[in-house]
Amino acid sequence: xxxxxxxxxxxxxxxxxxxxxxxxxxxxxxxxxxxxxxxxxxxxxxxxxxxxxxxxxxxxxxxxxxxxxxxxxxxxxxxxxxxxxxxxxxxxxxxxxxxxxxxxxxxxxxxx
Amino acid sequence: xxxxxxxxxxxxxxxxxxxxxxxxxxxxxxxxxxxxxxxxxxxxxxxxxxxxxxxxxxxxxxxxxxxxxxxxxxxxxxxxxxxxxxxxxxxxxxxxxxxxxxxxxxxxxxxxx
Numbered sequence: 001x002x003x004x005x006x007x008x009x010x011x012x013x014x015x016x017x018x019x020x021x022x023x024x025x026x027x028x029x030x031x032x033x034x035x036x037x038x039x040x041x042x043x044x045x046x047x048x049x050x051x052x053x054x055x056x057x058x059x060x061x062x063x064x065x066x067x068x069x070x071x072x073x074x075x076x077x078x079x080x081x082x083x084x085x086x087x088x089x090x091x092x093x094x095x096x097x098x099x100x101x102x103x104x105x106x107x108x109x110x111x112x
Numbered sequence: 113x114x115x116x117x118x119x120x121x122x123x124x125x126x127x128x129x130x131x132x133x134x135x136x137x138x139x140x141x142x143x144x145x146x147x148x149x150x151x152x153x154x155x156x157x158x159x160x161x162x163x164x165x166x167x168x169x170x171x172x173x174x175x176x177x178x179x180x181x182x183x184x185x186x187x188x189x190x191x192x193x194x195x196x197x198x199x200x201x202x203x204x205x206x207x208x209x210x211x212x213x214x215x216x217x218x219x220x221x222x223x224x225x
Contacts, residue, residue: 032212032213034213034214036216041219041221042218042219043116043118043205043207043216043217043218043219044156044205044207044216045216046114046213046214046215049213089155089156091214093212095212098144098146098161098209099146099158099161099214100214102155102156103155104154104155105154105155107153
């Protein structure tokens with residue numbers, strides 16, 4: 001089955017700096033890669049996703065890049081703000097599969 | 113769009129009682145829903161996959177008689193924790209599948225005394 005590894009497990013940055021979280025996956029058939037943000041005491045919320053037919057996708061301050069050959073994808077957050085502090089999860093799946101396989105999460109702390 | 117709700121948001125119960133948690137997809141129909149358990153500062157642990165009109169598929173190590181799942185309609189799945197014990201205390205989160213994307217509910221915090 002699919003295996004997703006996520007790094008780092010914790011990340012602390014100064015407000016205004018950029019943050020990068022990386023994930024690798026094992027199953028070359030995976031073609032859909034969502035990212036979720038989970039604030040304390042809440043459920044994960046989808047923030048951005050990418051499909052294997054593109055290499056990069058941006059949405060304001062967040063972007064995701066995908067390298068299919070190396071089987072890794074990354075979340076980039078620019079101009080970080082304290083409200084970006086949360087746990088971020090990456091996931092991978094094959095489109096027609098049911099469940100996604102999740103990474104273990106990255107706790108991002110943005111210091112004001 | 114793609115809103116998932118859970119009820120209740122938190123529940124406290126006595127050991128030995130049963131607790132039912134509801135998961136609803138509010139603006140879409142979901143043939144497939146998932147139930148997760150999450151311990152503090154830990155990742156999402158998939159408990160089971162529920163498909164409307166059929167029996168749920170449980171992950172290895174999850175007791176199906178302990179955690180009863182029913183998915184009787186395209187917008188509602190329920191998780192019943194039977195004969196709850198303090199070790200069942202946790203944060204339970206459901207998610208509903210819309211096309212290829214899982215959308216999560218806000219979670220239910222269960223405390224068993």
